[in-house]
Amino acid sequence: MAEPAIRYPGPLQVPDASGHFGKFGGRFVSETLMAALEELELAWRTYLADPDFVAELDADLAHYVGRPSPLYFARRLTEAAGGARIVLKREDLNHTGAHKINNTVGQALLARAMGKRRVIAETGAGQHGVASATVAARLDMECVVYMGAEDVRRQATNVYRMKLLGAEVVSVEAGSRTLKDALNEAMRDWVSNVDSTFYILGTAAGPHPYPAMVRDFNAVVGREAKVQMMDEYGCLPDALVACVGGGSNALGLFHPFVDDTDVAMYGVEAAGRGLSGLAHAASLCAGRVGVLHGSRTYLLDDDAGQIRHTHSVSAGLDYPGVGPEHAWLKDSGRARYVGITDEQALTAFHQLTRLEGIMPALESAHAIAYGMQLAARMSPEQIVLVNLSGRGDKDIQTVAETEGLSL
Amino acid sequence: MNRLDRRFAALAECGRRALIPYITAGHPHPDWTVDILHAAVSAGADVLELGVPFSDVMADGPVIQNACARALEAGTDFDRVLAMVEAFRRDDEDTPIVLMGYMNPIERRGQERFASxxxxxxxxxxxxxxxxxDEAEPMRQCLAAEGLHQIFLVAPTTTPERLARICNLAGGFVYYVSLKGVTGAASLDLDSLAAPLSRLRKHAGLPIAVGFGIREPAQAAAVARMADGVVIGSALVNRLDRAGSAEQAVELTGAFLGPVRAAMDAVGEDRPASAVNH
Incomplete structure (x- = not known):
């Protein structure tokens, strides 16, 4: 089996040494966590430069995760869109069914190298929770996953999956009872158990070094895609499309292409019931700059600076902030950010399912929906590469509910 | 020298340790906050810490989370918190007030406007x-331009390098977080406080207050032996949660803080002299 050919580039030009992406990012946390973040940053820089560590990570990605994930030309989806060719990066075929495992495999190896025996994680849709519980089981670590009570209800099968894997799932009743509240609770746990515990943050948000570290662990997606595009199509894609909640799958795809300025980048946010109202989770499209969960970034708040409740049919995008690197990519103009509504995402879910026999996660369905819109405006010789970040098995209950069915 | 410096100087002179109660502004009801602040002063508070409610209090435990949620539900916004301070000042010119809160509501107002x-x-x-x-410089300058101190936390996990940097920026007093955890945690270990506090004392050059996990008069007294000030938050807020009227809130505040004050004063004499002499 082929090992991924590309080495880890290590920390790149952003963030700077203090963890800032231009004016975004940074480390806005209570003093109690600062030493732990410094320790984590040192470990990350040290181990990602260590050939033995990188070799073990590459081997795990190949033999445990199942990388490289294929590119798939979606012929019938392309016909339905009527324009550019739509190619899917099949992160849904990874072990545990999403891109999340790329990051948890990396962070768990880091935790072990740092001598931590207990890991904690926050989760929205449950994919990151499952991916964390999975690697914890394999490395024989104690695992606690924080999940908003609303998400526990929406994603019951993933909750059970985590329990089967030996994790404790803590249902968080505070606030909007979704991902942001799970993240608050995980931070509280970390502050209280900082000596023994490694916090496996699931998205490219939070205080430095998480945004850069999670990006780097997911950048295998974009590195592979680049090689695969050249091998299979002899060119780079004309556009990249990925959904953005916190933004880890999008950054994983985008990051290796940032310097390829002919490749357009589109991040797709959850427009929920529409961007004109408040029932959405599109912080880049409709938010403003503030400080949440340890970094300065775009977020959704009211005029008093209180974080707003958000809405998306997809639990994994239902988050009022976004990773600071996306904020930086937006302001620099390198990437563009757009919104897809619940209804559009559900339509795309059904289309991909019926046309290609691939059931996407509702998060990824947002990217599919926009990928089709974009392709329709482009010519047939062009290529739109969509990150199919996860599979939809976890969402069939939610989809059934939208049709008035209960399974 | 602002009101806070004058207060700590006066306390040092008479050998009294500062009792610093924390309450969340607008909890349990915005109309009662000013009365609660006065009641705290009557019961022996020397400095008041007033929490600005926020929706996502990542460093706080369940008691203050709940207090913030109730305060926000009751319509406590930043303008209202400022109005409370103004109203308090009409009857109390001397007791220093420290606002405690999170970044985002300040960002939304703008740091300069907030400070002014x-x-x-x-x-x-x-x-x-x-x-x-590490992130404080713009904020500290805005506050300094208005003659306000920025108070910094020092934690058990703070490294010596960080400690030096924090003490460089700190004004007013240094707030030592007595445990690894969130506010209101139950596991304060008094024996573990002495060593870090004496290390902090060497660097600080400012009065030292200790908070997080202090809930009883005996604990407050023990901490008062080692520090210049004792912060009590969640234990008081938890009691106030049960108040059904301003009168009850005032009564609960006095009943809770009175014994704390007495216990702290009872140990005043046998405590080693503060390193800070103004």
Missing amino acids: QARQAGVDAVLVVDCPA
Whole structure:
């Protein structure tokens, strides 16, 4: 089996040494966590430069995760869109069914190298929770996953999956009872158990070094895609499309292409019931700059600076902030950010399912929906590469509910 | 020298340790907060810490989370918090007020405007929980321009390098977080406090207050032997949660803080002299 050919580039030009992406990012946390973040940053820089560590990570990605994930030309989806060719990066075929495992495999190896025996994680849709519980089981670590009570209800099968894997799932009743509240609770746990515990943050948000570290662990997606595009199509894609909640799958795809300025980048946010109202989770499209969960970034708040409740049919995008690197990519103009509504995402879910026999996660369905819109405006010789970040098995209950069915 | 410096200097002179109660502004009801602040002073509070409610209090435990949620539900916004401080100042010119809160509501107002409005209302210092020394410079300058101190936290996990940097920026007093955890945690270990506090004393050059996990008079007294000030938050807020009227809130505040004050004063004499002499 082929090992991924590309080495880890290590920390790149952003963030700077203090963890800032231009004016975004940074480390806005209570003093109690600062030493732990410094320790984590040192470990990350040290181990990602260590050939033995990188070799073990590459081997795990190949033999445990199942990388490289294929590119798939979606012929019938392309016909339905009527324009550019739509190619899917099949992160849904990874072990545990999403891109999340790329990051948890990396962070768990880091935790072990740092001598931590207990890991904690926050989760929205449950994919990151499952991916964390999975690697914890394999490395024989104690695992606690924080999940908003609303998400526990929406994603019951993933909750059970985590329990089967030996994790404790803590249902968080505070606030909007979704991902942001799970993240608050995980931070509280970390502050209280900082000596023994490694916090496996699931998205490219939070205080430095998480945004850069999670990006780097997911950048295998974009590195592979680049090689695969050249091998299979002899060119780079004309556009990249990925959904953005916190933004880890999008950054994983985008990051290796940032310097390829002919490749357009589109991040797709959850427009929920529409961007004109408040029932959405599109912080880049409709938010403003503030400080949440340890970094300065775009977020959704009211005029008093209180974080707003958000809405998306997809639990994994239902988050009022976004990773600071996306904020930086937006302001620099390198990437563009757009919104897809619940209804559009559900339509795309059904289309991909019926046309290609691939059931996407509702998060990824947002990217599919926009990928089709974009392709329709482009010519047939062009290529739109969509990150199919996860599979939809976890969402069939939610989809059934939208049709008035209960399974 | 602002009201906070004058207060600590006066306390040092008479050998009294500062009792610093924390309450969340607007909890349990916005109309009662000013009365609660006065009641705290009557019961022996020397410095008041007033929490600005926020929707996502990442460093706080369940008691203050709940207090913030109730305060926000009751319509407590930043303008209202400032109005409370102004109203308090009409009857109390001397007791320093420290605002404690999180970054985002300050960002939304704008740091300069926030600092200027806070000073005009009668605030003396600001503690932003999620603004460590590394990110503090713009904020500290805005506050300093208005003569306000920025209070910084020092934690058991703070490294010596960080400690030096924090002490460089800190004004007013240094707030030592007595445990690894969130506010209101139950496991304060008094024996573990002595060593870090004496290390901190060497660097600080400012009065030292200790908070997190202090809930009983006996604990407050033990901490008063080692520090210049004792912060009590969740234990008081938890009691106030049960108040059904302003009168009850005032009564609960006095009943809780009175014994704490007495216990702290009872140990005043046998405590080693403060390193800080103004």
